[in-house]
Amino acid sequence: MEKRITTPLTLEQVRGLHCGDSVLISGVIYTARDAAHKRLCELAAQGKELPFDVKDSVIYFVGPAPAKGDQVIGSAGPTTSYRMDAYSPTMIALGQRGMIGKGKRSPEVVAAMKEHGAVYFGAIGGAGAYLSRCIKKAEIVAYEDLGAEAVRRLEVEDLPAFVIIDSEGNNLYENGRKEYLASLK
């Protein structure tokens, strides 16, 4: 059974999410890949204001394809998250609560998630056409020069994902595999 969650994502909501939960995400989320993260963290280091409110935000690691015809946005599945590992601890310390991506994260990211209370969701990599249908509105809020990598504000409805790493550091990539292999014995 999926859990429905709506952004902004509070610490209380985060604490109620556990590794392996299937979720449907609705509300406003922001997109950023490595190039945008680099700029966001540079702004933060200079003590400047970021182009969106990071507190309780969810960032989707995605560089969408251009919209075609009457589409709101083109195909928009997750990119591999480890390229954001250098930046996510800074963003989490600033108040980011959720990340949507795919693939492994570094111990430093997990430590920041545990310290500040954040969750890492996995969306289905390679399912860009399917996922783009959950995006109801999209607008660029910063770094238009980065093209696909610009920061976008998205309004999403029931975007399917699952909790890969929860705020206690439990990891579905480790646990799910162990449980599956144990089920064969």
Add this chain to the structure above:
Amino acid sequence: MREINAQDVTAAVKRLCMEANSYLPADVKGRICDACQKEPWALARNILGIIRENYEIAEEKYVPICQDTGVACVFLEVGQDVHISGDLNAAIHEGVRQGYEEGCLRKSVVRDPLDRVNTRDNTPAMIYYDIVPGDKLKITVAPKGFGSENMSQIKMLKPSDGLEGVKAYILKVVEEAGPNPCPPIVVGVGIGGTFDKAAYLAKKALMRSTDVRNADPFYAALEDELLEKINALGIGPQGVGGQTTALAVNIEQMATHIAGLPVAVNINCHVTRHQSMEL
């Protein structure tokens, strides 16, 4: 000598770029459908169901299966009795430029690996030529996403590492990749040749239908054995656990030096895209 106009190459490449990004080959679709039936792990089965629905949407709406519409890898088998009138390389790049623009495909190429400025038209293409007998020109376009490309590896094994060393290395690469390359994956393996030839063979292996086994029975059996071993790892679709880690293992092999045993593993995600056309 048969004349082929470079403009016809541009038109073909353009069309292939667009079609390859929206239409998953029938053999890959078949393997995903099979996996949906056979996958015993519930979350894994749900994910495979969405992956199937995703390629159906892409095909119906003629939109990209994945937002990473890749760098365009263009393979040409040029008949030695063909003469191209016009600049063939330029014609291929132009086809990519037109296809990625008109197809609303993502432009994912930077002009230099270190200054990282986007070329904004997805050129240049990565071009691979093969000269073959005959008077035809076969063009294959394979958009290559980098989530999986980044998980690929190459190693110069020692001859004493032998078959067991080759198997262990391939399994190690898949294990290290884990959830990152968007499993279920297709594993392209190149064994032999030189450092660069092994990598080329691995990429070429990904162009072969997953329903066609290696022509050499020894390597065909090795493909089957490795597929079974990879799927026993338990990584599963998207790395959440499950039986379906790989859809196929394709191996290409060739002669090598007495002192060497190069092995390259090129990983593709479940969006194993390629379309071909013969002029």
